[in-house]
Every structure is written in structure tokens, then in C-alpha cells.
Amino acid sequence: MILAGDVGGTKTNVGLFEVVDGVPRLVRAEKLRSQEYPGLAALLSTFLAQSSSPKIDAACFGVPGPVLENRASTPNLAWQIDGTLVAQQTGLPRVLLINDLVATAEGIPLLLDDEVAVLQRGAAGAPSREGNRVLIAAGTGLGMSLLPRVGDLWVPVPSEGGHADFAPRNEEEIGLLRYLRERFGRVSVERVLSGPGLFNVYSFLRDVHHAPENPLVREALGRGEDPTKVIGTAGLASTVGESCDLCARALRIFSGVYGAVAGNLALTGTATGGVWIGGGIAPKILPRLTDGLFIQTFVAKGRFVPYLERVPVRVILNDKAAMLGAARRALMG
Numbered sequence: 001m002i003l004a005g006d007v008g009g010t011k012t013n014v015g016l017f018e019v020v021d022g023v024p025r026l027v028r029a030e031k032l033r034s035q036e037y038p039g040l041a042a043l044l045s046t047f048l049a050q051s052s053s054p055k056i057d058a059a060c061f062g063v064p065g066p067v068l069e070n071r072a073s074t075p076n077l078a079w080q081i082d083g084t085l086v087a088q089q090t091g092l093p094r095v096l097l098i099n100d101l102v103a104t105a106e107g108i109p110l111l112l113d114d115e116v117a118v119l120q121r122g123a124a125g126a127p128s129r130e131g132n133r134v135l136i137a138a139g140t141g142l143g144m145s146l147l148p149r150v151g152d153l154w155v156p157v158p159s160e161g162g163h164a165d166f167a168p169r170n171e172e173e174i175g176l177l178r179y180l181r182e183r184f185g186r187v188s189v190e191r192v193l194s195g196p197g198l199f200n201v202y203s204f205l206r207d208v209h210h211a212p213e214n215p216l217v218r219e220a221l222g223r224g225e226d227p228t229k230v231i232g233t234a235g236l237a238s239t240v241g242e243s244c245d246l247c248a249r250a251l252r253i254f255s256g257v258y259g260a261v262a263g264n265l266a267l268t269g270t271a272t273g274g275v276w277i278g279g280g281i282a283p284k285i286l287p288r289l290t291d292g293l294f295i296q297t298f299v300a301k302g303r304f305v306p307y308l309e310r311v312p313v314r315v316i317l318n319d320k321a322a323m324l325g326a327a328r329r330a331l332m333g
Contacts, residue, residue, distance in 0.1 A: 001027075002330045003044070003059040003092065006103060006322035008034060008280075009076030009140030010195075013323040014047045016056075023110075024327035029320065040081050041089035048090065059087070060096040060330035062103025062322045064141055066160060070097050076140045098158075098329055100322055101145035104278045105135050105156035107325030108316070115318040117286060120295050122274065122312035131272035134265045137279030138197070138258065142190040146269045154273070161265065162190045169260055169297075172253065179204045192257050195281060199227035202250040214244035232285050255288045259297035266311050267304060274312040278322070282315045289315065
């Protein structure tokens with residue numbers, strides 16, 4: 001039996017798995033709000049206490065941020081996680097910590113066909129000939145991973161590329177950079193390409209371009225509702241009164257930046273084997289990602305347009321992919 005999970009700044013997916021024919025199969029899972037717990041050990045204790053659990057042989061968790069000596073300090077959650085200490089506090093034999101994007105990457109081979117949406121089919125050859133892959137995921141933060149092909153395997157390499165500098169491509173994005181620089185000083189890509197980043201784009205259009213707010217959106221944001229959900233829903237809505245032009249504009253900028261950054265990552269990782277889009281935001285704004293703008297900015301790299309047109313681009317729709325990947329890694333030892 002394996003205990004595995006995906007720790008996020010907003011929510012944590014935890015699951016109990018049994019191993020069938022060498023593959024982890026989910027037995028029980030729960031989604032818990034991360035900020036309601038002082039740390040991972042307390043969250044796991046709640047999960048394990050909810051039903052009688054069999055003896056657990058291994059445990060692995062994907063966590064945001066760098067993992068050093070099985071310890072991590074999550075950038076968007078006030079947790080200091082020590083795998084050895086968590087094991088002692090919960091009575092588990094061993095707790096392995098891995099980067100959350102590494103966990104997602106490990107989950108890719110377990111995805112079913114209907115758990116993936118294709119943005120660009122590309123021109124990849126037979127699976128045995130596929131090259132390197134990369135993974136990018138916008139959620140509470142922005143994660144990245146390189147997946148170089150080594151023999152018959154793709155080996156996930158953690159990356160903190162989400163904290164690289166934001167590189168604007170046009171006058172509108174230059175204005176966004178200036179706006180965010182006044183608020184934050186240095187501006188990383190995550191300041192734009194994340195849940196809080198979407199609200200930053202919305203605020204820029206409202207404050208600098210004086211775009212009028214939808215009263216319902218303004219009220220929802222004033223009540224403290226999740227800005228990503230509010231802006232995303234209103235930006236995609238087609239019903240008069242529920243739709244929001246400001247939200248739609250924010251989503252358009254967000255999608256354009258997402259495609260451009262994904263294209264940069266594909267070049268960095270020479271990802272002829274494909275680009276995978278993970279995280280919680282992409283499935284929720286899929287109509288925006290499939291309208292052409294994402295791929296337009298993805299391939300817009302001058303002389304490398306033909307190169308990027310051959311790269312497959314896929315969105316991961318299963319929000320438990322990182323948890324599945326953590327279970328797979330636990331099984332690997």
C-alpha cells in the first residue's frame with residue numbers, strides 16, 4: 001500500500017493506493033485545503049484518521065519549490081516540510097519528498113486518452129523516436145520541469161524557471177511589466193502566469209487602462225472569492241450580465257503569455273517530444289487555450305517557427321496527475 005499526495009498552495013490531494021500488477025491503483029482520495037493545516041503531518045493525520053487504513057509500505061509527496069535533503073520550504077504556503085520528521089509524526093515508514101512538477105511528470109505515463117487535450121498535434125515520430133519533453137504548470141504558482149530522454153525513459157528534472165524574469169513581447173506587456181515593477185520591484189514570470197498573476201493582469205487593465213469592471217465581478221472580488229475562479233468564469237461567459245469584457249481581456253493576455261513562455265521552455269528543453277501543460281488553471285480556461293492564441297504565441301519565435309510547429313502540445317485534464325505520479329515514484333523506491 002502506498003500513500004501519496006500533491007501539496008499545493010491552495011489545496012492538497014492525498015490518496016491511498018494499492019499496487020496491482022506493478023501499477024498503483026487509487027483506493028481512496030481526498031482534496032484538503034492546505035491553509036487549514038499547520039503542516040503536512042497534521043493534514044496527513046486528518047486523512048488517515050478518517051477511516052481504518054491498512055499498513056502503508058511507502059509514502060511520497062510532490063511539493064512546490066526545491067527539495068533539498070528531503071526538505072522543502074513551500075513558496076506559496078507557510079510550511080516547512082521535513083520528510084523524516086513527517087514520517088516520525090505520522091508513524092509512516094518513510095516519507096519521500098519530490099518537486100510537484102516532477103510528480104506531475106511521473107504521472108504522465110498513467111494518463112488515459114480522455115485525460116489529455118491536444119492543442120497542437122505536431123509532428124512527433126513513433127514513441128521510440130520521441131525526443132525530450134518539457135512540462136509547465138500554472139496554478140497558485142508557476143512550475144516547470146525538463147524531461148530529457150535517456151534511453152527509453154524520460155527523466156524529470158526539477159526547475160524553478162517560474163521565478164525567472166518576465167519578458168514582455170509588446171507594448172501592452174511592457175506596460176504590465178512597469179505596473180508590476182512599481183508594486184513588487186523585480187517581476188518574475190509567476191507574477192503574471194499564475195492564479196494571483198491573472199488577478200495582477202486584471203488589476204493592470206482596471207487601474208492603468210481604466211477598463212470598466214462588471215459590478216458582479218467587483219462584488220465577488222470584494223467578498224474575497226477566489227479571483228482566478230471569478231475572473232476565469234466571467235471571462236469565458238457568453239450570457240449578457242454574467243460576461244465581463246475586462247475579464248476576457250485579462251484572460252487573453254494571460255493565454256498569450258502562457259503560450260510564449262511555453263514556447264521558450266520548449267526551446268530551452270529542445271522538446272521535440274512534446275510540451276505538457278499541467279496545473280489547475282489550464283483545464284478551467286481550456287476554451288481560451290484552444291482558440292488559437294496560445295499556439296500562435298507558442299510558435300512565434302522567428303526563425304524557429306517551423307521547429308516549434310512540429311512540437312506536440314497537450315493539456316493535462318486530470319487534476320490528480322501529480323498525486324498519481326507521486327505514487328508511481330514511491331513504487332519505484
